[in-house]
Amino acid sequence: MDRSLKQTSMLSYWTARYFIILCIGLLVFAVAAVWWTKQQTMDSRLQTVEVLAQDIADRLDGPTGDVVIPPDLTKLLEKRAHYFQLGSGICLIVTDLSGKLLYASDPVTQEELPYKLNDSLDKAREPGMKAITAPITHQEEKIGQVTILQPTKPLTRLTDVWWAFGLALLCLTALGWLTIYLLSKKLSRPIRMVASAAREISQGHYGISLDAQTKERELGELIRSFKEMAGRLEQLEHSRSFMLAGLTHELKTPVTSVKGLIFAVREKVVQGEEADEFLDIALQESVRLERMVADLLDYNALAAGIVHLERDRLDASMLIGEIVYQWRLLQGELLQEPSLCLPEQQVYIAGDSLRIQQIMVNLLNNSLQAKHPDRALQLDIALRVHAEAAEIVVNDNGCGIPVQEQSHIFERFFRGEKKKLALRGLGLGLAFSKLLAKAQQGDLVFNSSTEEGTSFSLLLPLADSQHQDAN
Template sequence: ISEGDQTLGKVWVMQSKQSITFGPETIWLVALILGGLILCGWFTIYLLSKKLSRPIRQVAYAAEQIRGGNYDVSLDLNTREREINELVNSFRDMATRLQQLEEWRTLSLAGVSHELKTPVTSIKGLVMAVRDDVVSPQEGKEFLDIALKESERMERMVADLLDYNAMVAGSVAVRKERTDLKLLVGEIIYQWKIAYEDKMPEVQLHVPPINFFTMGDALRIQQIIVNLLNNALHATAPEQKAVFDIYLSTEEQMLYVDVKDHGTGIAAEEQPKIFERFYRGELKKRRNRGLGLGLTYSRLLAQEQGGELTLVSSSPEGSMFRLSLPRWTATQEAMNTEKAYGAAVKV
C-alpha cells in the first residue's frame, strides 16, 4: 500500500497451489479421463483374452476328443499370433501322428496275431490227422515232422517277441569289452554257413590289413550280423545263387560292418519303415513268416553298444546294411584298467 512515493504497508493473501491448479471442473475432467482409460483398457484386455482363448479352447476340446479315442480332429485356425499358430500346428501334427500310430498299432496287433495263429492252426490240423488215422503211418511221420518245424518256427517268433520286450524294458544286459571284430565276423560267417549248408551260400569277407578292435558285446554283435545274413538270404530269389559280401572299414573313432546281398532289394516306399516294429514288406510276407522285429531288435542292440544300424542303399540289384560300432582306443583301455584297479582296491 503506497501513497505517493511512500510505502505505507503490505497485505499478504495466501492460497494453496492445489486450489489454484485443480479446480472442481479440472478434477471432474481428470476423473472422466481416468475412468475412460480404465474402461478402454478393460475392454481391450477382454477382446484380447477372448481372441486368444478361442483357439486355446478349440485345442482343449480337440485334446478331449483325442483322450476319448477320436483322433480325427480338425483345427482350422489361423491367427496373427505366431505362438498360437505354432501351438495349433504342433497339436495338429501330434493328432495326425497319433492317428497313424493307432492305425499302425491295430494293423501290427492283427499281423502278430495272424502270424502266431497260423502255425498253431497248422499244428492242430496235422496232429488231428495223425490222431484220427486219416493218413498212413509213413505220412503220419511226415506230418509230425512238419508239425515239429511249425512249432520251432513259432518258438522263434515268441522268442523274438520276448527278446524285444525285454530289450525295451531295459532288462537285457549288453556288455562293453574289447573285441576283435575281424576274428569275430570270420567265426560268425563260418558258423552261419554250417547252419545253411543245404542252401550253399557264399559269403566273401573283405578286410583291410589293419586291426579292428571294437568296444562291444560279442554275443550281441553276432545276433545283429546273423539277422542281417538271414534277411539277405530271404531276399535272394529261389532261382538265384546266394552270394553275400561283408566289408570291414574304419573311420576315426568308428568301425563299420557292411553286409551286402544281391537279392531283389527293398521297395522305395518301404525303406523308411523297415526298422519299425512289426513291419514286414509285401515280399517278405509272401516268402517267409515272422513278426517283423528282427531289424528293430538289431538296431536297439547296436544303439545299446554306442553304435547304429542303418540301410545304406537298396535297389533291384541288392541291398547293403551298415553296422557301426565304437572303436577301441588306448584311452578307453587305460580307463577300463583304472576302473578295474579301483574295484580291486575297494574289495
C-alpha cells in the first residue's frame, strides 16, 4: 500500500535531528564524564583521609613507646574534617597493638570493635562506609593503629561540579543548535530560491532572477548551472516558436500556391497551354511539399530511434564514386566534374549504403546551393583512412557560411538568412544527416567555412577486417 511521505523543510528536518543527536551525544559524554570525575574525586579524597589518618597516628606516639591519646583529639578531628570538607559522620578509632580500644569518636564497645575493624567484612560492614587505617609506630615498630571510618557519600559529593557541568552542557547544546540552525538556514535559502525558480519555469516563465550570493562552491555551481539551464530553455523556447512559425510558413507557401493554381485552372481563368503550365507548376509544388513532409517524418522517426539501419561491409571508394556519378548526372552538363581523391588500396567501411548516399547527396546539394555567382562550382571529395574510422571530406568553393551562423548549422529547422531568401526548405538537412551518421556509429563534422569555400567531414567506422588491417 502506497503511503505519502510527509515532507518538512530542510531547516526543521536538520535542526531537529541535529539537536536530538547532540543531546544524546552530550548525555553519553556527561554520564561518562561524571563517572570518571566521581572515581577521581573518591580516589583523591581517600588519599586525603589516608593523609589525615597518618597525621593523627604520628601525633599518638608517646615518648615511652606507648599510645598517648591527647585530650584535644576530638577537636583536632573535627577541625581536620572541616578543613578537608570530609563532611559529618566520620568515626576515628584508636587501638593498641593487641587490639584494645583506646579511643573512639563515636560510641563503640569492645565487642563491636572486631566487627568494625574486620577487613574481610569491609564492604558489608555498614552500607556507604569506607575504612582507612594507618599504623602508629615508635622507632619504626608498630605500637597501635588508627582507623577512620569515612562515609562514601561525602567522598562523591559533586554539587558544585554538577552545576558547572550542567551549565556547560546547556551552553554547548544551545551553541550547537544555534550553529546548525544558522547553517541550515543559510543552505536552505538558495535552495528555496532555486525551487521557486523551477516552479516559475514549469509555468512557462523563463525570465527568472536568482540573486542568491553564496560562498559555498557547490551551491554556487548549482545556482550558475540553473541560470544557464533557464537561459538555454528560454533560448530553446524562443527558437521553437520561431522555427514553428518558419515551418508553418514553409509548408503553407506551397499549399497556397497549389491551391491558387488549381483554382485558376478549374475556374478557367487560364486555358490551353497556359492551363497545362499551371498544372505542371502545381505538380512541382506538390512534389516539393511531399519532400518537405517526408524529410520531417524521416527526421522524427530517426530521432525516435524507429528507423532500421543496415550495417553492411562496403567498399568506400566504389560507393563514393557511384554516389558522385549519380548525383552528377542529375545536375546536367553545366556543372564541372567533381574532383575525387581516393586511396589506391581498398577501404571497407561498415554502414548503410542508402543512408550514406542521403548524407553525401545532402552535402553536395548544399554545396551546389552555396555556389558563388562569380565562379564555377568546384567540388573536391577525398577519402582518408584513420586508425578508428574512414573520413570522407567534402570541400567546395562556394560563398561560405557566415561566422554568426556556423554554430547553429546542425540545429533542426535552422536556415541561414541567404538560404531563406533563395530556397524553400525546413532546415533539417544537416541535422538529419548528423543523426544518420551517429546512428551508424560515425559523425558529421563541420571543419571550416570562409568566403573561399566550406568543408565538411563524414566519419564512418571501418569494417572489422579493415580495422584490423589499419591497426
